[in-house]
Amino acid sequence: xxxxxxxxxxxxxxxxxxxxxxxxxxxxxxxxxxxxxxxxxxxxxxxxxxxxxxxxxxxxxxxxxxxxxxxxxxxxxxxxxxxxxxxxxxxxxxxxxxxxxxxxxxxxxxxxxxxxxxxxxxxxxxxxxxxxxxxxxxxxxxxxxxxxxxxxxxxxxxxxxxxxxxxxxxxxxxxxxxxxxxxxxxxxxxxxxxxxxxxxxxxxxxxxxxxxxxxxxxxxxxxxxxxxxxxxxxxxxxxxxxxxxxxxxxxxxxxxxxxxxxxxxxxxxxxxxxxxxxxxxxxxxxxxxxxxxxxxxxxxxxxxxxxxxxxxxxxxxxxxxxxxxxxxxxxxxxxxxxxxxxxxxxxxxxxxxxxxxxxxxxxxxxxxxxxxxxxxxxxxxxxxxxxxxxxxxxxxxxxxxxxxxxxxxxxxxxxxxxxxxxxxxxxxxxxxxxxxxxxxxxxxxxxxxxxxxxxxxxxxxxxxxxxxxxxxxxxxxxxxxxxxxx
Numbered sequence: 001x002x003x004x005x006x007x008x009x010x011x012x013x014x015x016x017x018x019x020x021x022x023x024x025x026x027x028x029x030x031x032x033x034x035x036x037x038x039x040x041x042x043x044x045x046x047x048x049x050x051x052x053x054x055x056x057x058x059x060x061x062x063x064x065x066x067x068x069x070x071x072x073x074x075x076x077x078x079x080x081x082x083x084x085x086x087x088x089x090x091x092x093x094x095x096x097x098x099x100x101x102x103x104x105x106x107x108x109x110x111x112x113x114x115x116x117x118x119x120x121x122x123x124x125x126x127x128x129x130x131x132x133x134x135x136x137x138x139x140x141x142x143x144x145x146x147x148x149x150x151x152x153x154x155x156x157x158x159x160x161x162x163x164x165x166x167x168x169x170x171x172x173x174x175x176x177x178x179x180x181x182x183x184x185x186x187x188x189x190x191x192x193x194x195x196x197x198x199x200x201x202x203x204x205x206x207x208x209x210x211x212x213x214x215x216x217x218x219x220x221x222x223x224x225x226x227x228x229x230x231x232x233x234x235x236x237x238x239x240x241x242x243x244x245x246x247x248x249x250x251x252x253x254x255x256x257x258x259x260x261x262x263x264x265x266x267x268x269x270x271x272x273x274x275x276x277x278x279x280x281x282x283x284x285x286x287x288x289x290x291x292x293x294x295x296x297x298x299x300x301x302x303x304x305x306x307x308x309x310x311x312x313x314x315x316x317x318x319x320x321x322x323x324x325x326x327x328x329x330x331x332x333x334x335x336x337x338x339x340x341x342x343x344x345x346x347x348x349x350x351x352x353x354x355x356x357x358x359x360x361x362x363x364x365x366x367x368x369x370x371x372x373x374x375x376x377x378x379x380x381x382x383x384x385x386x387x388x389x390x391x392x393x394x395x396x397x398x399x400x401x402x403x404x405x406x407x408x409x410x411x412x413x414x415x416x417x418x419x420x421x422x423x424x425x426x427x428x429x430x431x432x433x434x435x436x437x438x439x440x441x442x443x444x445x446x447x448x449x450x451x452x453x454x455x456x457x458x459x460x461x462x463x464x465x466x467x468x469x470x471x472x473x474x475x476x477x478x479x480x481x482x483x484x485x486x
Contacts, residue, residue: 028338029331036274036404036431038281044399046318046327046371047352049337051094051364055081058096060088063360067116068167069353071346078126079355079362080118085111087118087126087143092348100126100143110145112137117167121174129165129178136165136178149176152188152196161185167236171243179247184233186265187245201265203232203249203256240300244268248295248308257295258308258319272434273324279310279317289313297345299352303382305375307345307352314339316352321382324405326374329365330354337363350375370399377409386413404430415439420446 031045055063064083071077075092087100102111117129124141136149151163164181165188171177174192177200186199232251239245245261246269258277260269275281279293293310300306304321314332319325331338341358350372352365367375377392390413393406400406407430414423415435420443427436 027329028333028335029329032328033403034274034281034325035402038275040282041402043327043403044370045329045368046374047316047329047365047367049363050351050366052336053094053362053364054360055088058088058090058094060096060099063088065357066343066355066360066362067357068118068344069346069355069362070118070120071348071353072120072124073122075348076120077346077348077353078118078120080115080128082112082115085113085115087128098142100139103137103139103143103145105145105148117165117179119168119170121170122172127168127170127176129168131164131166131181134163134165136168136176147194149190149194152190154196154198156198158185169237169239169245171239173243177237177239177245179234179237182233187234187237187247187261199265201234201245201247201259201261201267203234203251203259236295236297238298238300238306240304240306241302246298246300246306248298250294250296257293258298258306269323270321271323273319273322274431275325277308277317277319277323277325279308280313280315293317296343299345299347301347301379303379305378305382307347309342309345309354311342314342316345316354320378320405324408326378326405327371334359337365339363370396373399377406381409381413384416386416389413406430408432408435411435411439415442418442 027045027048029045031043032040033043035041055061061084063079063081066079067082068080069077070080076097077090077092077094079088079090081088085101089097089100091097102109104110112128112130113132115128116131119127121127125146126139126141126143128137128139130137134151138146138149140146162180162182165178166181167179169177175197176190176192176194178188178190180188184203186202189197189200191197232249234247235250236248237245240260243263247259247261249257249259251257255276255278256267256269257279258269259267262268269277271277279295283292284290289312291312293315294312295308296311297309298306305318305326306321307316307318309316310330313330315328315330317325318327330342332340334340339354339356339359341356342354343357344355346353348364350367354363354365355361356363373392373395377389377396380386380392381389390410393409393413396403396406407426411423411426411430411432412435414420414426415438420439423439424436424443427439
């Protein structure tokens with residue numbers, strides 16, 4: 001019996017050893033991050049490509065210019081196959097559930113015209129930004145028509161406004177947020193009944209002093225030909241658990257390519273990292289790839305972590321809720337795990353999914369041990385489990401001893417636990433002046449409270465000694481003067 005068990009164990013070990021396990025060496029891109037000094041330094045790869053999916057593999061014909069993807073709470077994946085004018089619904093194992101090509105409205109069969117955005121509500125209703133038909137369509141989960149939300153009507157709509165919805169999202173109150181092509185006024189907001197209620201979150205005007213000077217000295221005809229000072233338009237959005245809107249902006253080298261808008265439309269994104277969430281810090285000034293990152297989509301996790309997709313460099317940048325750059329992966333190319341024109345990103349469990357419009361495929365990425373440990377550390381800290389977070393960060397440091405964010409993460413966990421002196425040491429290694437100062441201030445107060453009695457006793461004794469010594473000197477001086485007189 002023991003011999004049979006031993007043989008079975010050996011056979012199982014041989015089978016498992018034959019299964020290929022992805023490694024950092026197999027990645028089609030190099031891992032890197034930016035240190036405190038803004039220098040790109042090597043780092044373990046956080047995610048590796050695990051699967052590439054196209055329409056032919058699914059048995060439904062090739063995808064054609066897919067534009068968006070959405071993962072519902074139950075794990076159902078909805079791909080907006082724009083060029084084919086269809087919605088492909090798949091389960092979390094990538095099996096096709098249904099394909100929605102048309103719907104019936106007022107007794108007539110209708111189709112989509114180059115739709116660019118999709119969102120699925122908690123009730124399972126599908127919202128599509130049917131761009132070239134200038135409308136938003138709501139369908140049930142099986143594709144039955146519910147309603148159409150057309151062009152907004154209001155006194156606040158400027159002259160020349162054109163309604164081409166490209167991205168869409170709903171909050172828990174069923175308010176509908178729509179990003180429009182060429183809409184600089186902000187994000188269009190509709191109530192649960194589909195009535196337009198206004199714009200929210202306008203980007204700041206890009207101001208160039210030189211252009212402004214020339215406009216001042218130009219004639220009216222010349223000014224009309226010059227570029228207008230208009231706000232930058234949003235190109236995508238996502239909502240977090242608290243209903244805040246995360247947005248991306250396509251403007252190259254914008255100072256705020258990512259924003260987090262509160263209910264009043266004010267940007268409240270935390271920017272407490274070494275540098276603002278901008279994507280790549282190092283880039284060339286010449287060539288086709290010159291300039292900084294251009295974000296086209298963003299995905300927000302349930303624990304504050306968010307990933308932004310850079311269409312220009314073909315990379316994914318992931319940040320903590322404090323704005324720390326946690327990791328980077330991806331690259332332009334044609335092999336599995338690289339991109340030509342990435343347009344959409346979403347999360348399926350711990351997997352990250354990126355849609356490539358020009359290569360007509362879905363790229364699925366699995367976290368490595370490094371990426372999984374970083375995610376776990378951020379998640380545990382977000383949930384208030386400081387000890388578990390610190391342990392995960394220590395695991396990260398074993399994989400990359402130069403990962404400065406891990407030192408800060410451990411320091412934050414220690415700070416929450418009241419271990420201020422230990423926290424100071426970790427913040428020092430993490431080059432965090434802000435948190436080091438906070439830990440030092442708390443440690444100083446802690447020392448003062450702990451030794452208050454001793455300090456006050458010593459101060460009292462010192463005061464008595466000083467008073468006594470002064471009294472002694474005055475008395476001695478008085479006696480000398482009295483003896484001199486007599």
